[in-house]
Amino acid sequence: MPTISTADLAAISPEIIVLCSAMAVLIMGLFVKKEWRFLLGYLSVAGLAAAADRTWAMRSVVHGAFSGMFILDGYATYFKMVFYVAAAIALLISISYVRMENIEKGEYYGLILFATAGMMVMASGSDLMTVYLGIELMALSIYVLAGFLRKSLRSNEAALKYFLLGAFSSGILLYGIALIYGITGTTNLHDIAAFIQTGTYSKPALILSMILMLAGFGFKVAAVPFHMWTPDVYEGAPTSVTAFMSVGPKAAAFAAFLRVFITALPQIQADWTIIIAALAILSMLIGNVVAISQTNIKRMLAYSSIAHAGYAMVGFVAGGAEGISSVMTYLLIYVFMNLGAFGMVVALSRGGMTGERIEDFAGLSKKNKMAALLMLIFMFSLAGIPPTAGFIGKFNIFMAALNSGFLWLALIMVVMSAVSAFFYLRVVLVMYMKEPEDDRKLTPNLSMYTAMAVAAYAVLYIGMNPSGVIDFAMKSVSGLM
Amino acid sequence: MILQVAFIYFAAVTVFSALMVITRKNPVHCALYMLAVFTHVAGLFVLLDAEFVAAVQVLVYAGAILVLFLFVIMLFRGDGMKDKARFVSGWPIVAPIAIALMGLLMSILMHSGFSGAQGSYTIEAVRSAGNSQVIGMALYTDYLFPFEIASVILLVAMVGAIVLAKKKAD
Numbered sequence: 001m002p003t004i005s006t007a008d009l010a011a012i013s014p015e016i017i018v019l020c021s022a023m024a025v026l027i028m029g030l031f032v033k034k035e036w037r038f039l040l041g042y043l044s045v046a047g048l049a050a051a052a053d054r055t056w057a058m059r060s061v062v063h064g065a066f067s068g069m070f071i072l073d074g075y076a077t078y079f080k081m082v083f084y085v086a087a088a089i090a091l092l093i094s095i096s097y098v099r100m101e102n103i104e105k106g107e108y109y110g111l112i113l114f115a116t117a118g119m120m121v122m123a124s125g126s127d128l129m130t131v132y133l134g135i136e137l138m139a140l141s142i143y144v145l146a147g148f149l150r151k152s153l154r155s156n157e158a159a160l161k162y163f164l165l166g167a168f169s170s171g172i173l174l175y176g177i178a179l180i181y182g183i184t185g186t187t188n189l190h191d192i193a194a195f196i197q198t199g200t201y202s203k204p205a206l207i208l209s210m211i212l213m214l215a216g217f218g219f220k221v222a223a224v225p226f227h228m229w230t231p232d233v234y235e236g237a238p239t240s241v242t243a244f245m246s247v248g249p250k251a252a253a254f255a256a257f258l259r260v261f262i263t264a265l266p267q268i269q270a271d272w273t274i275i276i277a278a279l280a281i282l283s284m285l286i287g288n289v290v291a292i293s294q295t296n297i298k299r300m301l302a303y304s305s306i307a308h309a310g311y312a313m314v315g316f317v318a319g320g321a322e323g324i325s326s327v328m329t330y331l332l333i334y335v336f337m338n339l340g341a342f343g344m345v346v347a348l349s350r351g352g353m354t355g356e357r358i359e360d361f362a363g364l365s366k367k368n369k370m371a372a373l374l375m376l377i378f379m380f381s382l383a384g385i386p387p388t389a390g391f392i393g394k395f396n397i398f399m400a401a402l403n404s405g406f407l408w409l410a411l412i413m414v415v416m417s418a419v420s421a422f423f424y425l426r427v428v429l430v431m432y433m434k435e436p437e438d439d440r441k442l443t444p445n446l447s448m449y450t451a452m453a454v455a456a457y458a459v460l461y462i463g464m465n466p467s468g469v470i471d472f473a474m475k476s477v478s479g480l481m
Numbered sequence: 482m483i484l485q486v487a488f489i490y491f492a493a494v495t496v497f498s499a500l501m502v503i504t505r506k507n508p509v510h511c512a513l514y515m516l517a518v519f520t521h522v523a524g525l526f527v528l529l530d531a532e533f534v535a536a537v538q539v540l541v542y543a544g545a546i547l548v549l550f551l552f553v554i555m556l557f558r559g560d561g562m563k564d565k566a567r568f569v570s571g572w573p574i575v576a577p578i579a580i581a582l583m584g585l586l587m588s589i590l591m592h593s594g595f596s597g598a599q600g601s602y603t604i605e606a607v608r609s610a611g612n613s614q615v616i617g618m619a620l621y622t623d624y625l626f627p628f629e630i631a632s633v634i635l636l637v638a639m640v641g642a643i644v645l646a647k648k649k650a651d
Contacts, residue, residue: 004625012626019633026640065626066623066625066626067622067623067624069623069624069625069626069627070626105644107640107643107644110640111637111640111641111644114633114636114637117633121630127627129624129627130626130627130630133627133630133631133634134630136634137630137633137634137637140634140637140638140641141637141641143641144637144640144641144644144645147645148644150645159645182595183593183595202592202593202594204589204592204593205589205590205593205595208586208589208590
């Protein structure tokens with residue numbers, strides 16, 4: 001009879017803190033007067049900070065809890081820190097935006113925290129059951145958040161589309177999980193690997209279940225050909241939600257994807273590597289090429305996020321401690337630069353669709369030098385231009401691919417990065433070379449500028465002193481290998 | 482022998498009713514065929530020695546979820562859907578692909594053995610302790626953590642439904 005030790009409870013204390021904050025925010029949202037509701041946003045950030053403190057305090061602990069359902073290790077710790085940062089910046093961006101869109105409710109903040117808890121469970125899941133439930137907790141919260149603008153048809157469409165396709169992809173993922181349970185008789189990642197090691201299984205069925213799981217995860221990270229939902233959902237969802245879901249859930253999906261495939265299926269690595277390489281090429285190609293023709297900046301960033309999933313998968317293909325840690329570094333950097341870019345879209349928005357066209361950035365440098373400079377930094381970073389962090393991230397992945405013999409993949413990545421510079425720099429061009437269409441001023445907003453300043457500082461700091469982040473990722477990945 | 486006959490009956494009716502669900506024009510008929518799917522799947526669970534799952538299948542799916550379906554259909558006056566095209570326009574192209582994929586899955590599944598490692602809950606172990614009891618034990622010991630996460634998911638679903646559907650927005 002398994003018993004629950006205090007060590008088990010300590011291991012999930014960050015999750016407990018996040019869930020308790022979520023419920024506190026939910027309940028307080030009912031009592032707090034409208035003009036004070038922004039405090040709930042700060043309370044949520046405080047909850048995340050408390051959880052981050054716990055996670056950081058346990059960073060050297062390795063503990064499998066709850067009969068192998070949950071694992072606390074360096075890998076999970078790294079990703080949880082990424083999630084805290086992503087959720088906290090997204091919350092700070094949201095505070096003024098939700099007031100403007102008149103959706104300032106306790107539920108908004110609560111659902112972001114619930115989604116964060118789901119992401120944490122995904123990163124810590126050492127059993128397919130836990131991983132799956134983590135995915136569902138995250139996804140369900142995001143479906144609701146995508147439809148939070150109840151009166152906007154686009155938001156309704158985004159929520160419904162995301163929900164239906166998400167449920168479908170969950171079904172495919174579950175089918176893969178059921179098959180692998182049938183083959184191995186267990187859902188524990190380590191036991192699956194141990195069973196496959198014995199060699200008494202039928203390979204076609206195992207490959208089939210791997211492909212089904214890959215399709216499920218491919219949907220969550222928005223890799224081509226499972227990307228169809230991305231532009232519509234990113235465009236329709238409230239911009240602050242789009243900002244969050246372009247980084248948090250994507251990083252979480254990668255966290256679970258990497259852990260499941262590396263821990264449970266190392267024996268058939270050659271088989272999945274080739275498929276992921278194909279997905280990576282397609283994602284980089286289609287994401288970058290289609291992004292060029294977009295006029296709506298949310299759609300452009302949606303295609304760019306598809307392309308970035310492609311870059312991250314190049315690191316996955318490269319494999320080994322170097323490849324995996326390059327993916328982890330990249331995802332952290334991506335959080336800062338993409339949230340920064342979306343934050344500027346939020347800063348420009350005036351309700352409805354204004355601020356979403358690339359043309360809305362025209363003459364921003366004349367209206368607000370600081371905002372234009374921040375956007376410039378984020379666009380340079382997304383394009384991978386030194387000395388920004390985006391360059392470091394891409395360079396790491398490039399070197400990992402090169403060192404493990406995927407020269408052709410690395411070359412495609414470089415070429416596609418060059419293509420991507422075209423549409424990122426077009427935004428910069430519009431900001432600096434065009435005359436403003438109107439003289440609307442950006443309203444200064446403390447929480448928003450704090451978030452932007454943190455993101456910009458991180459992008460520049462990591463760009464110039466990358467060793468700290470790279471070492472942290474390298475150290476964290478050791479438990480997984 | 483009798484088990485095989487029972488299996489063939491339950492399986493055949495499940496497949497037939499499932500086809501009827503997607504081909505009937507009247508949404509109420511679709512829902513009722515779905516009821517047939519649920520009850521016959523419950524029969525398949527009984528054949529697999531999973532009485533508890535079978536009971537839950539009838540109670541939750543046939544009982545609660547289907548009633549909800551019917552409620553929604555009646556509320557939205559589903560008969561307006563009768564004139565709409567049954568399938569998406571591209572179905573003659575998509576259907577063969579789906580059938581081919583099904584054929585691939587079935588051929589792989591039929592040619593591979595599922596003699597995987599047996600967990601601690603073998604048929605004998607389940608029979609000696611009783612079906613529901615074993616599930617209860619597993620749920621509150623080994624699966625305690627996933628069970629708690631599932632309850633959080635239900636909370637989110639509830640909050641989400643209220644947020645999206647509440648009539649008066651403040």
